[in-house]
Amino acid sequence: MLAVLALLCAAVELVAGRGMSPGVVWDVLGGGGDATERHILLQLRLPRLLVALGAGACLAVAGLVLQSALRNPLAGPEVTGVTPGAVLGAVTATALGLAGWESPLAVVLAACVGGCAGAALLWLLAGRGRGDAAQTAVHGVLVSAVLGGLTAMVLLVEPGELGSVVQWLVGTTEGRVWQHWHLLWPWALVWGAAAWLLAGPLTLLRCGDDIALAAGLSARRARTLALLCAVALTAGAVAAVGALGFVGLLVPHLAVAVFGADLRAGLPGAALLGAVVVCGADAAAQLSSRLLAGALDSERLTLPVGALTACLGAALLLVVVRRTPSRTF
Amino acid sequence: MVALLAVSSVCALSLGTPYVPPHRLVGALLDGDTTLAGIVVTELRVPRLVLALLAGACLGAAGLVLQEALRNPLAVPEMLGVSSGAALGVAAPLVLTLSLPAAVQPLPALGGAALGGGLTLLAAGLGRSPSAVLLTGAAVAAALQAALLVLMVMADQLDLQLIYRYLLGSLSARTWDDVAGLWPWLLVAAPALVLCAPVLSVMRLGDEDAEALGVRAQRARLAALAIAVVLIAPVTAVCGPVAWVGFLAPHLARWFNLGAGAVRWLSWSVVWGAVVVTAADVPARLALAPVETPVGAWTALLGVPAGVALMRSGGRGRARRATADAAAVHTAPQTVPSGSVSGAPRPEAPDHTRGGRDTGGGTAPVPGEPTGTEDAR
Secondary structure: OHHHHHHHHHHHHHHHOOOOOHHHHHHHHOOOOOHHHHHHHHHHHHHHHHHHHHHHHHHHHHHHHHHHHHOOOOOOOOOOOHHHHHHHHHHHHHHOOOOOOOOHHHHHHHHHHHHHHHHHHHHHHOOOOOOOHHHHHHHHHHHHHHHHHHHHHHHHHOHHHHHHHHHHHHOOOOOOOHHHHHHHHHHHHHHHHHHHHOHHHHHHHHOOHHHHHHOOOOHHHHHHHHHHHHHHHHHHHHHHHOOOOOHHHHHHHHHHHHHOOOHHHHHHHHHHHHHHHHHHHHHHHHHHHHHHHHHHOOOOOOOOHHHHHHHHHHHHHHHHHHHOOOOOO | OHHHHHHHHHHHHHOOOOOOOHHHHHHHHHHOOOOHHHHHHHHHHHHHHHHHHHHHHHHHHHHHHHHHHOOOOOOOHHHOOHHHHHHHHHHHHHHOOOOOOHHHOHHHHHHHHHHHHHHHHHHHOOOOOHHHHHHHHHHHHHHHHHHHHHHHHHOOHHHHHHHHHHHHOOOOOOOHHHHHHHHHHHHHHHHHHHHHHHHHHHHOOOHHHHHHOOOOHHHHHHHHHHHHHHHHHHHHHHHOOOOOHHHHHHHHHHHHOOOOOHHHHHHHHHHHHHHHHHHHHHHHHHOOOOOOOOHHHHHHHHHHHHHHHHHHHHHHHHHHHHHHHHHHHHOOOOOOOOOOOOOOOOOOOOOHHHHHHHOOOOOOOOOOOOOOOOOOO
């Protein structure tokens, strides 16, 4: 069912761009088509599709791991300072000339460092992982605000970067090529596998520290490892597509609802769901920007996928907050 | 306090190129446009200073109103979607190249701010717990921010820098015209503020007690939001959302006047807001000398950590002081084992309409009670 959905989304994504009919796409995939069409499809659309899938999967898994490890339904990468930290790291590295957008490896590393820093900051501020969910979330929002301010400062010092960075602050899959994909998939695979190996301990952690301890699990160590995984996955995704809003916060909720609380099934499920969501959102973004461009008669208008996920995610978050009245978030 | 204000004002007037020593300031002011120093001071620095003072005062007052009305030390314009809404309202005509006459310039900002704040309150439900309101606000703010970024993607390079600088809140190159645009709005907002101050102090008691005293809590909350919007929008229209002043100023006001009530905090918060913005504008102008940095970046960087620190230390100090009397009165029925450990969902967090009476930064965050927003440990 989900796999069918994923295929459907992927197909729509391939067709959604400008001026290519489904028939042509099918032709090219079968080996036909003329040179331009082949180039567009194989060099531009396909890597974009793959990057969207991979980034979505990364973010969703990271979110689920974070939520389980911190036992906090609101702990997405965005509200724990991981994503803003990663953005800050990447932007700073670029501004200092240590990395360029054309060499994604250095950006990934910088984003990773930044993400870790963001998570550490929150950990210090929120009293080392104790405390209740809402408090941690609120502190996370504050940490994110500070990191966002720092990013703004860096951007002011280097105004030349602004144009390329803005797209990336909201998260977009425009212009992603095979190079990004080649960098993303090993990273995602390694850390995703690590996260999956941690699924058992994480399921225990979900039940609370005492139960985990009683079952003979060192809660601290498991949590640290899990957080490391989550940060690395987020950093990889952020370096690939930018700060895609809310995917990491809401897909895990969906995944738990669909696959149940056993993370051995939940983690791959979340990955699949995340891929579907981002891919579908990207397809929708492309379609709607095409429609909008037609309606407004301006070629400059392209809707980045991050805008769409942020709006969808915000709406869903409202639903989540509203639908749990008994719980004081 | 007054000295602090005076020092930062004098600094704002005299530092920079050309440097006008303080003792010659009066002379320069009286010279008017006959000398270079006179022109610089009267035409550039004084309006800027006035603008900084006004903006700070408005933001400080708005912050306090919001915090008191929602009984939540974290209810600030930035986290309720008010600021991002206003910013969106200002940026949209800029990007879409609609030209507006100066008189109606605050209107899009006002509309945006009202939209953001209204959306948040609507979505959160008026009576919900403070942190639900906050998280909803964060969601709304994020969505508005995304819309803003879409606009920025559409803008071209030159516009982009202008907008970005504006979005951080900047006082550079503001003249008397901009200051003049603020007056009508202030004339509306000031009486409203005075009127709502006593209601605010009643609101702090909690919804039920306030209702018992004849205040309609929901309506009062809406009114408070409206006042905050009217205060924030014109400032945002002129100099951008100077970030987190509305967070820092009320906390400073409370921290220095622990025992006072909402009415006195309001006036202090106005003054502190003015001081914060004026003081932050000096490094903003001078830190990277020929290039100006936006003042909002400074207030954000310093304001958030300082505010959090104040909130925590204030909470702790007050808790210690008040445990003797207050805790004995209202902890007993409310204490909940915090950090519950079993796999079962945590026992119901305390009912915020009652337990939340302390979260307004008021008297005594009860130790061990997860108020959801204030660190009570």
